[in-house]
Amino acid sequence: MNENHPLSAAIIAGKRKDVPDLVQACISAGESAQFIVENHLVPAMAVVGEKFKNNEIFVPEMLIAARAMKEALKILEPMLVEAGVKPEFNAVIGTVEGDLHDIGKNLVAMMWKGANIDVIDLGVNVPPAKFVEAIRENNAKLVGLSALLTTTMPAMRETVKAIREAGLSPKIMIGGAPITIEYASEIGADGYAADAGSAVDAAMALLKA
Secondary structure, eight states, rough: OOOHHHHHHHHHTGGGGGGGHHHHHHTTTTHHHHHHIIIIIIIHHHHHHHHTTTTTSSSHHHHHHHHHHHHHHHHHHHHHTTTOOOOOOEEEEEBTOOOOEEEEEHHHHHOOOOOOTEEEESSBOOOOHHHHHHHHTTTOOOEEEEOOEEEEGHHHHHHHHHHHHHHHHOOEEETTTTTHHHHHHHHHHHHOOOSHHHHHHHHHHHHHO
């Protein structure tokens, strides 16, 4: 893995305008879309996640890097589809019912995409039934539930319950400012991430378990 590659470096630095030309340069050099994702994008977002965990960068820088990666994916996703390359895993993510906060959720969704997970983002204020429907429709292996308010934590519990009662068994990960690992085990979730940086490691550990 080479995070010093010009494309990786541009993503880490959040140089969104440079990304399309750098992606084209990789394509012109004969690299496949899959190779570019696995060798330039995934390592870049891993570095961004690591820096965020270590407080070397903060939410604004992380968002800028995520946006730069989005520019690369815009070009590469149609090529991946054409080549029949599918991400190894897929996930459904959303902010639970009653909660309208989405920065944390968006960051986790971008980090998961950067780790080559196909992400279906349901947005905010998502009722349990909508999660159940999306998991079923997409045969999702992973679900991310986000809440920023203590008042919406019960909605998280209801959502986990609804997913399990529907007979579905994706790995359920929860996160958000008031959430703890204790709360995750209390409501029957499979995992917890304190921030978007650790959300990839936690997701991969669950998916590969």
